Amino acid sequence: MSNPSSPASSLQVIAIGNAIVDVMAPCADALIERLGLVRGGMTLVDTDRAQELYDAMGPAREISGGSAANTLAGLAALGSSCAFIGQVAQDQMGEVFAHDIRAGGISFETPARAGDPPTARCLIFVTPDGQRTMNTYLGASQFLPPAALDEAAIAAAQVLYLEGYLWDPEEPRSAMRRAIAAARNAGRKVAFTLSDAFVIARHGDDFRSLIEAGEIDILFANHIELAALTGQDDFHAGIDALKSKVPMLVVTRSEHGAVAACGGELFEVRAEPVEQVIDTTGAGDLFAAGFLHGHVQGRPPAECLEIGAICAAEIISHYGARPEANLKDLIDARFG
Amino acid sequence: MSNPSSPASSLQVIAIGNAIVDVMAPCADALIERLGLVRGGMTLVDTDRAQELYDAMGPAREISGGSAANTLAGLAALGSSCAFIGQVAQDQMGEVFAHDIRAGGISFETPARAGDPPTARCLIFVTPDGQRTMNTYLGASQFLPPAALDEAAIAAAQVLYLEGYLWDPEEPRSAMRRAIAAARNAGRKVAFTLSDAFVIARHGDDFRSLIEAGEIDILFANHIELAALTGQDDFHAGIDALKSKVPMLVVTRSEHGAVAACGGELFEVRAEPVEQVIDTTGAGDLFAAGFLHGHVQGRPPAECLEIGAICAAEIISHYGARPEANLKDLIDARFG
Numbered sequence: 001m002s003n004p005s006s007p008a009s010s011l012q013v014i015a016i017g018n019a020i021v022d023v024m025a026p027c028a029d030a031l032i033e034r035l036g037l038v039r040g041g042m043t044l045v046d047t048d049r050a051q052e053l054y055d056a057m058g059p060a061r062e063i064s065g066g067s068a069a070n071t072l073a074g075l076a077a078l079g080s081s082c083a084f085i086g087q088v089a090q091d092q093m094g095e096v097f098a099h100d101i102r103a104g105g106i107s108f109e110t111p112a113r114a115g116d117p118p119t120a121r122c123l124i125f126v127t128p129d130g131q132r133t134m135n136t137y138l139g140a141s142q143f144l145p146p147a148a149l150d151e152a153a154i155a156a157a158q159v160l161y162l163e164g165y166l167w168d169p170e171e172p173r174s175a176m177r178r179a180i181a182a183a184r185n186a187g188r189k190v191a192f193t194l195s196d197a198f199v200i201a202r203h204g205d206d207f208r209s210l211i212e213a214g215e216i217d218i219l220f221a222n223h224i225e226l227a228a229l230t231g232q233d234d235f236h237a238g239i240d241a242l243k244s245k246v247p248m249l250v251v252t253r254s255e256h257g258a259v260a261a262c263g264g265e266l267f268e269v270r271a272e273p274v275e276q277v278i279d280t281t282g283a284g285d286l287f288a289a290g291f292l293h294g295h296v297q298g299r300p301p302a303e304c305l306e307i308g309a310i311c312a313a314e315i316i317s318h319y320g321a322r323p324e325a326n327l328k329d330l331i332d333a334r335f336g
Numbered sequence: 337m338s339n340p341s342s343p344a345s346s347l348q349v350i351a352i353g354n355a356i357v358d359v360m361a362p363c364a365d366a367l368i369e370r371l372g373l374v375r376g377g378m379t380l381v382d383t384d385r386a387q388e389l390y391d392a393m394g395p396a397r398e399i400s401g402g403s404a405a406n407t408l409a410g411l412a413a414l415g416s417s418c419a420f421i422g423q424v425a426q427d428q429m430g431e432v433f434a435h436d437i438r439a440g441g442i443s444f445e446t447p448a449r450a451g452d453p454p455t456a457r458c459l460i461f462v463t464p465d466g467q468r469t470m471n472t473y474l475g476a477s478q479f480l481p482p483a484a485l486d487e488a489a490i491a492a493a494q495v496l497y498l499e500g501y502l503w504d505p506e507e508p509r510s511a512m513r514r515a516i517a518a519a520r521n522a523g524r525k526v527a528f529t530l531s532d533a534f535v536i537a538r539h540g541d542d543f544r545s546l547i548e549a550g551e552i553d554i555l556f557a558n559h560i561e562l563a564a565l566t567g568q569d570d571f572h573a574g575i576d577a578l579k580s581k582v583p584m585l586v587v588t589r590s591e592h593g594a595v596a597a598c599g600g601e602l603f604e605v606r607a608e609p610v611e612q613v614i615d616t617t618g619a620g621d622l623f624a625a626g627f628l629h630g631h632v633q634g635r636p637p638a639e640c641l642e643i644g645a646i647c648a649a650e651i652i653s654h655y656g657a658r659p660e661a662n663l664k665d666l667i668d669a670r671f672g
Contacts, residue, residue: 025439026660059409059436059658062398073395092428092454100395103361118428322395324362 011107012080012296014153016176017068017163018141019086019110020120021093024132024281024319025060027125032133037125042134042196044168045123050137053123062093063320064100065122066141067195068163070282070321074289074311076105077327080296083107083153085179087172089140093119100322110148113140130277130316142169146178154179155186158296159218161288164195167203180215191218193288194225204229211245218248218295220288226251239266248301250308252287258308260291260301269305272313282321287312290331307331347443347492348416348632352485352512353404353499354477355422355446356456357429360468360617360655361396363461368469373461378470378532380504381459386473389459398429399656400436401458402477403531404499406618406657410625410647412441413663416632419443419489421515423508425476429455436658446484449476466613466652478505482514490515491522494632495554497624500531503539516551527554529624530561540565547581554584554631556624562587575602584637586644588623594644596627596637605641608649618657623648626667643667 032039035056045053064073072082084101088094090112097119101108120141125133144166154160160183166172183190192210194200200207207229210216219242223235232238235253243249243261252258257270290311294304314325368375371392381389400409408418420437424430426448433455437444456477461469480502490496496519502508519526528546530536536543543565546552555578559571568574571589579585579597588594593606626647630640650661 054435057435057439059400059439060432061656062432064395096396096398099390099393103393103395320397 010081011083011153011157013072013075013159013161013292014083014085014157015068015072015161015163016085016144016166016172016179018066018120018136018138018166019069019088019097020066020122020136020141021097022063022065022122022124022281022321023054023057023060024063024124024126024279025058027058027127029127031056032125032127037133037135039127039133040131041198042136042165043198045135045137047137050121050123050135053135057123057125061319062096063322064097065282065321066163067165067193067285068161069101070285071161071289071292072106073101073104073322074286074327075293077323078289078293078331079328080293083150083157085110085144085148085150087140087144087148088112089117089119090114091118093121094140104322109150110144113143124281126279126281126319130280132279132281134281136165138169141166142172144172144175146171146175149175149179149182151182154182155188157188159189159191159292161191161292162193164193164199164203164207167199167206180210184215189217190215191220191292192216193220193284194229197224197228200225200228211242216246218250219246220250220284222284223251223253250288250291252284252312258287258305260305262301267301267305269302269309272309274313274317277316279319280316282315283312285321286315286323303335306334310334346417347419347489347494349408349411349495349497349628350419350421350489350493351404351408351497351499352421352480352502352508352515354402354456354472354474354502355405355424355433356402356458356472356477357433358399358401358458358460358617358657359390359393359396360399360460360462360615361394363394363463365463367392368461368463373469373471375463375469376467377534378472378501379534381471381473383473386457386459386471389471393459393461397655398432399658400433401618401657402499403501403529403621404497405437406621407497407625407628408442409437409440409658410622410663411629413659414625414629414667415664416629419486419493421446421480421484421486423476423480423484424448425453425455426450427454429457430476440658445486446480449479460617462615462617462655466616468615468617470617472501474505477502478508480508480511482507482511485511485515485518487518490518491524493524495525495527495628497527497628498529500529500535500539500543503535503542516546520551525553526551527556527628528552529556529620530565533560533564536561536564547578552582554586555582556586556620558620559587559589586624586627588620588648594623594641596641598637603637603641605638605645608645610649610653613652615655616652618651619648621657622651622659639671642670646670
């Protein structure tokens with residue numbers, strides 16, 4: 001890079017994602033049924049449904065979230081330099097989101113949006129098994145305009161990381177397509193997380209086109225999303241269907257660990273042992289954080305997987321999808 | 337009571353307190369010094385200082401708080417019927433506070449206040465030893481008008497519980513004086529928590545006058561507040577100075593447990609063992625919850641103390657001053 005003192009030129013990961021504050025509460029299994037929620041999934045909700053669900057929810061806590069933003073929080077905690085692009089409104093929740101991401105050491109310059117709708121929130125019901133059921137009110141987040149992109153920063157960052165969830169609303173989808181072009185024109189890598197099987201149900205054709213066109217360098221999925229995208233119920237058949245189409249395919253399998261397929265090889269890691277699973281919110285996000293951190297450091301895939309597993313284990317042992325323990329210390333303790 | 341089907345007539349505890357959302361973040365000891373904070377104490381801050389402290393704070397989480405509101409959350413979780421009086425603004429944090437207190441099963445009817453200032457927030461820095469250093473921006477909370485009192489509910493509730501913190505601003509102070517009169521006229525008990533040594537420094541004369549006039553039936557303090565109020569550094573000298581002036585004196589001593597003085601007798605309880613102290617925010621509030629719950633059930637002081645100790649132990653083993661475990665189960669397990 002010609003100018004190492006420019007902040008943009010030292011960026012390792014720049015991400016585009018939903019700017020969301022999570023509203024989380026423990027909940028009995030019966031409430032999930034009574035409210036007709038899709039257990040373990042993410043459902044988009046409108047204002048009325050969000051109010052109905054909030055009214056039914058127990059005492060909650062608010063912790064900044066958003067899938068890609070969580071991943072950046074993990075990356076920054078590990079020592080990677082990061083920037084986030086996402087849309088908040090000019091309201092208290094928007095201030096909370098902006099505070100938390102900046103306080104994590106992440107550059108965040110997208111201007112807050114005036115007027116309605118308010119900042120996005122995700123109502124998360126956490127059942128006694130630690131499973132999270134998410135209901136997202138997209139609010140301001142769905143109005144991220146392509147004009148909000150800092151294309152110079154995208155061109156300068158090692159990796160552009162995109163959140164599949166944000167493929168739903170039209171404006172951010174256009175913004176992400178433009179960001180992919182900017183990154184690829186600059187010879188940068190594009191990483192994409194499929195986010196959710198229901199997102200794939202809505203946008204699978206788009207995702208498959210991007211992959212076929214060679215636009216995705218690193219693809220993150222869990223085993224359910226892999227099946228949804230490939231139509232293969234068998235895990236290894238799913239891997240086989242995709243592995244030649246993306247240079248790096250990373251698939252998590254909950255308590256069964258994760259695999260990475262690249263260069264014709266398959267790498268595996270077991271899940272890290274966890275004393276008690278409190279809340280699985282952010283497990284995939286933090287796995288991606290650990291993996292990407294290893295990747296931008298030039299570590300081999302097996303190590304990237306292991307760092308991902310350590311980060312995922314930390315996040316599921318407490319409420320909220322932002323790290324609480326010192327992730328860097330955890331990784332240094334393992335790798336010296 | 338003449339009309340047991342009226343909601344007000346079945347109230348056990350009605351409380352007046354600050355309606356606050358806690359903004360909590362872990363923090364290194366060095367930051368406390370750098371920001372010039374009063375470690376372990378509560379400091380009132382204005383808008384500018386609140387912004388300065390928030391900017392310096394790490395990624396945070398928001399959990400509804402307020403001392404008396406925390407106590408009610410504990411009482412309601414234990415099965416007592418409760419109502420809260422406190423002032424929020426018409427903003428997102430006000431909605432969060434109102435949601436959380438109502439979701440806890442507490443009646444809360446004080447109308448939200450339009451316009452500036454926003455809902456109160458308390459910036460809480462939690463050091464690695466679990467100690468909390470609180471900085472309160474009172475916002476809308478300081479404008480609780482005497483007109484907001486539901487005097488019929490106060491007259492009907494077994495106990496009126498008042499938060500010393502709220503003695504600082506003028507309007508709520510007037511409201512609390514009026515509430516004391518309403519409760520006493522109806523033959524109800526008045527419970528008061530001294531809240532903080534610095535509050536006593538500002539309002540000790542008021543508090544001593546209330547006590548001398550026999551307006552307080554149950555007085556809650558910690559050992560530092562006891563010393564501040566009585567001028568006695570020695571714990572037992574402090575107890576001796578006060579015990580004849582309030583029918584029930586309850587003093588907590590952090591890891592040394594708590595004592596209650598009533599009817600010429602002194603009762604003691606040890607602190608409950610805790611695996612790890614994570615965050616002491618709300619320890620006193622939840623001790624008061626447990627004690628009052630026992631009290632309104634007509635339990636003997638020794639049992640009230642024990643219930644208080646169990647509730648305090650639960651709250652310091654996680655972030656935030658609202659209970660996470662099922663307090664009722666914890667108490668039932670002990671007392672059957």
